[in-house]
Amino acid sequence: MGVYERFGVAPLINALGTVTVVGGSRMDPRVLEAMAAASGSFVDVPLLLDRAGTTIARLAGAEAACVTSGAAAGLAVATAACLAHGDPERIRQLPDTTGMRDQALVLAAHRMVYDQAVRLAGAELVEVGTSTSTTLEQVDAAITDRTALLFYFAGASGMPGSLPLRDVAALVKPHGIPLVVDAAAELPPVGNLTSFLADGADLVVFSGGKEIGGPQSSGFILGTEPLITECSLTNFPNHSIGRSMKTDKETIVGLVTAVELFVQRDYGAIFARWRRLSESVVAAVNEVPGCTARIGYPTVPGIQPREIPRAYIDQAGLTAPELRDRLLRRKPPVAVGVEGGSVAINPQCLADDELEPLIEALVSELSA
Structure with a gap:
């Protein structure tokens, strides 16, 4: 049993971003090590x-x-x-x-x-x-x-x-x-x-x-x-x-x-990775009949970086809030954004091993 399961809370796949309601960001082990060292004195x-x-x-x-x-x-x-x-x-x-x-x-x-x-x-x-x-x-x-x-x-x-x-x-x-x-x-x-x-x-x-x-x-x-x-x-x-x-x-x-x-990160490589993750989602979703997906960027003000590419998804007969809610009810839950009438997949917080489960969840719910 994981630390969150002890409280009856399931860890989720974060395709929403660094928002407070899903826990912000995933800290580097070096940050955690520094915090642990600081706690000793x-x-x-x-x-x-x-x-x-x-x-x-x-x-x-x-x-x-x-x-x-x-x-x-x-x-x-x-x-x-x-x-x-x-x-x-x-x-x-x-x-x-x-x-x-x-x-x-x-x-x-x-x-x-x-x-x-x-x-x-x-x-x-x-x-x-x-x-x-x-x-x-x-x-x-x-x-x-x-x-x-x-x-x-x-x-x-x-x-x-x-x-x-x-x-x-x-x-x-x-x-x-x-x-x-x-x-x-x-x-x-x-x-x-x-x-x-x-x-x-x-x-x-x-x-x-x-x-x-x-x-x-x-x-x-x-x-x-x-x-x-x-x-x-x-x-x-x-x-x-x-x-x-x-x-x-x-x-x-x-x-x-x-x-x-x-301040030491290579954001050229990071942006390229975010783009690849978004393109993988778009390619998989566009294979689902009745669904369309595209790469885009936010057009309205919000609490997420506007420069990060997103995968925007639409499906005939299923609203964006309905798809978002279905994804949150899955095991593991998947958190996504809603912008306008589309579901927005933000790759900012995705780990590499979460891409396949994310695509599987999207395809499953969109196909259903």
């Missing part, structure tokens, strides 16, 4: 956090970094920093923002469920424009003496109602308004670790438990030294917004190890 956690941030910033090519317990925690911590700006009384006062600049501008096209983390710190979200059209003039007109930050969701940057990050940054910088970017799942490419900062962002939040391959309860903020210092003051183990978002010494060490491995 006590340590000064604030000092460890400081040194971990320094190491991650060096690896990423950024000025400074702050370790968090995930990307959502990173958004809350970054927002709190923009509200309190290191003032001890204001830090303790949050999420009560009385006497502070308390509004976060956000493009209407960038609204999504994860911006609740911004509100958790006490900020009021103020939408600018519409989901299909926004201008820089509208952003400029929305800035008031209550504006504390501008929140930018990188996953929606290609939407019709979005604006280029570089243009937004150039607009808000003269006002002294920090620009916070949610880039939780915007890896790969590795270059995105610094591309948002190069375009003018002040703080950029990444998940450590997605493509980086670290512990699921890990993340980090990259940014300028002054703002990262203010993030650290609102982060655990301080008594602040971030206190309830603490993580442990093992996770901190595991995250740093994962980042070290991540």
Whole structure:
């Protein structure tokens, strides 16, 4: 009996991606070894956090970094920093923002469920424009003496109602308004670790438990030294917004190890492998009467890297949600995505020995 079967839970084949509901990523054995080694001793956690941030910033090519317990925690911590700006009384006062600049501008096209983390710190979200059209003039007109930050969701940057990050940054910088970017799942490419900062962002939040391959309860903020210092003051183990978002010494060490491995990967070979896996799925599904499959990429904003090729599957008489649910009821269960009216097979988390069982499951359900 496996570790999950003890609880009556079956391990699944993950053709969905590095999403939280199926456990994030599969950690490299070297990450697990580092975490196990870290568990054997006590340590000064604030000092460890400081040194971990320094190491991650060096690896990423950024000025400074702050370790968090995930990307959502990173958004809350970054927002709190923009509200309190290191003032001890204001830090303790949050999420009560009385006497502070308390509004976060956000493009209407960038609204999504994860911006609740911004509100958790006490900020009021103020939408600018519409989901299909926004201008820089509208952003400029929305800035008031209550504006504390501008929140930018990188996953929606290609939407019709979005604006280029570089243009937004150039607009808000003269006002002294920090620009916070949610880039939780915007890896790969590795270059995105610094591309948002190069375009003018002040703080950029990444998940450590997605493509980086670290512990699921890990993340980090990259940014300028002054703002990262203010993030650290609102982060655990301080008594602040971030206190309830603490993580442990093992996770901190595991995250740093994962980042070290991540920046060394050969993504040319990795993308080629993902393409081969997707093409194998497409070839097998297209042999099933009444089914069509193709290689494609996401066209709507979400929490998955857009650059990874997917296999998109359609079948006459069976909706995508119905196929998804059938696959989840199999033994072993198979997790897949639904995008529009198609089932999406993301190869990001597939092991080589899972390809054949995945294809067998798909062909079986599609044939039925």
